Amino acid sequence: MEPMSLTTVLDRTRIAMSEIADYAGALGNPALRLGVTGLSRAGKTVFITALVHNIVHGGRLALFDPAAEGRIRRAFLEPQPDDTVPRFAYEDHVEALIGEDRRWPESTHRMSQMRLTLDYEPEGFVARNIGSGRLSIDIVDYPGEWLLDLPLMTRSYEEWSRTMLEASRSARCAPLARDWHRHLATLRPKEPAPETDAVKDAELFRAYLSACRDAGASFSALPPGRFLMPGDLAGSPLLTFAPLPVPEGETAPKGSLWAMMARRYDAYVRHVVRPFFRDHFARLDRQIVLVDALTALNAGPEALQDLGRALGDVLSCFRHGPASWAASLTGRRIDRILFAATKADRLHHTSHDRLETITRAMIETALERAEFAGSAVEVMALAAIRATRETTVRQNGDALPCIVGVPEAGETIGGETFDGSREMAIFPGDLPDDPQAALAGAARDTVHFVRFRPPWFEAAGPGDGASFPHIRLDRALNFLLADRLA
Ligand SMILES: Nc1nc2c(ncn2[C@@H]2O[C@H](COP(=O)(O)OP(=O)(O)OP(=O)(O)O)[C@@H](O)[C@H]2O)c(=O)[nH]1
Ligand SMILES: [Mg+2]
Known part of the structure; x- marks a missing residue:
């Protein structure tokens, strides 16, 4: 702290x-x-x-x-x-x-x-x-x-940079981070750099974050939150910073790109995260x-x-x-x-x-x-x-516990794509009995959830x-x- x-x-x-x-x-x-x-x-x-x-x-x-x-x-x-x-x-x-x-x-x-x-x-x-x-x-x-910004309150810029870079090298995120990583390789954090370098870095970092979000790749790789949802901070200089590969155990040289990014990160935490x-x-x-x-x-x-x-x-x-x-x-x-x-x-x-x-x-x-x-x-x-009711469907002598609702347009099950207008009885599958097995991924193959439209409701x-x-x-x-x- x-x-x-x-x-x-x-x-x-x-x-x-x-x-x-x-x-x-x-x-x-x-x-x-x-x-x-x-x-x-x-x-x-x-x-x-x-x-x-x-x-x-x-x-x-x-x-x-x-x-x-x-x-x-x-x-x-x-x-x-x-x-x-x-x-x-x-x-x-x-x-x-x-x-x-x-x-x-x-x-x-x-x-x-x-x-x-x-x-x-x-x-x-x-x-x-x-x-x-x-x-x-x-x-x-x-x-x-x-x-997702709240954890930034207890992290220094250097710690945050390391976590973000590590997450961006994970199997799920790395393909989305290519452009940003390529630009990072051209930067020298310990030397002074023009503002345009920082702006470009922040832009590529933001593009990477939104690609991660759109792909549903990761939550923990996503902060700072205002990069994705700027609210009234859209275009603000408070958002022109990004992680840099900085060495452990050293401090940022005065006037360096590293020092500039760290200062902006601190300002973001102070003016945005803490008040929130x-x-x-x-x-x-x-x-x-x-x-x-x-x-x-x-x-x-x-x-x-x-x-x-x-x-x-x-x-x-x-x-x-x-x-x-x-x-x-x-x-x-x-x-x-x-x-x-x-x-x-x-x-x-x-x-x-x-x-x-x-x-x-x-x-x-x-x-x-x-x-x-x-x-x-x-x-x-x-x-x-x-958004659903329950029913039982008989299939090959088995009684399947099903749910009935109107799947959102574009949702698919077993190759069938729904148009958002028809009610369907769906068997979502059973969750595994053992929670540890479920956390290890066992549910991925046994259940399939679809998004339903809101239920009919008389105003x-x-x-x-x-x-x-x-x-x-x-x-x-x-x-x-x-x-x-x-
Ligand atoms: N079937 C069903 N779907 C729900 C229910 N609550 C939320 N959803 C679905 O989840 C989506 C997200 O719900 P929101 O309430 O907008 O989520 P949020 O946490 O406010 O999301 P952000 O505003 O993006 O932070 C909705 O668009 C629905 O598709 C629910 O009780 N039943
Ligand atoms: Mg909401």
Whole structure:
């Protein structure tokens, strides 16, 4: 860890100030900050949309006690607490999902925030006579790519360069890194270099990162996140840096290309990554980590290891990063964390237990590295929006547990390509019994998942009990929220 800098001290002060603001708000209206954490395409935006829609519209939430007991009197969206962050485009996402052509929301390009407020009846006779309670839940949505930046807070430019270069030489990434590597070979890091060299290096590095992402080659090889999703930093000089092959145990000569890149890397961490962490992760009360384990299972053992590594890197920040001092300063820490394997509706429910076991095995190392001492941890398989139903198909005397849904246009099974308009019964296969075998890649040959279009859903008014179908969204909400609505 670097010695505490002035910015760190300023960060502390700012967190302390915003804590005071939170407390001021809390006097009349307690707020709970729910962190919805997940790498890109894990299902964050869909989860937040389904959570709000189900609570506001009184959807089927039999396992979410306050809802099942009829204690939620009113649920509504309030202006979000931070004026500098745009509001989560909840209505647009719902519109996409239930509109004529039923689309999933677009990949997220910038940060947004939302406050959901619940008026509830407290549990028990005495409490009920005292009156009603109110809880606000603050949720932030952001591009998953940005999450991969958090580990940069504890890495020097030199360490980061080595990790990135090593990843770029892996079998999956090397073919995509050719142009960038060729340019790297022409650079002399220890000597002064014109700005154009740095610009070209950063451009080729960015091209390599986006090729990696498009090929689904790797998560852990991807940071810095703003290179792929610049948000309002598009074209900013903060993004003109790239890894260099630098020798271990030496320091950057003054005025060298190496020194220039290191300075820019530090500026990126200071001006982009730290504020992102400080403003959105250092003050969380509860956290749900969404993991798209199915896509990785389908892609094979490297993808699974890579996903586990990337999650471990991210989660370890909650110990090594400013979180620890934030917690010691504010007394606030994450006391419940839920790991959710998303999109479980792509599997028959008879495989859900296995999906949970595999997910638990995958995050085990991540859990060891991250410090969650004293927090309650749970793992479950869920679908925020269930796009399939189940059926049994008889084939050659066997009963196959199948799922029925409309595969997205372009999805293929057994040589057949779907056009996105027909409903199909699909046998996705069985997950292996043994989680270690699954992590070693055994599922690649036994299961095949397709992407489905969102389910048919009659647009309905608030409070009429109609919302998106889901799998265990209510159990997740119960774990994350119910005790605060008691
Ligand atoms: N079947 C099914 N598919 C889902 C579900 N949730 C998400 N998906 C699929 O996963 C994709 C990504 O979901 P998003 O919610 O956009 O993911 P995200 O984490 O917000 O991704 P970024 O914004 O790119 O970071 C969607 O477009 C759907 O195809 C689910 O509950 N069921
Ligand atoms: Mg999103």
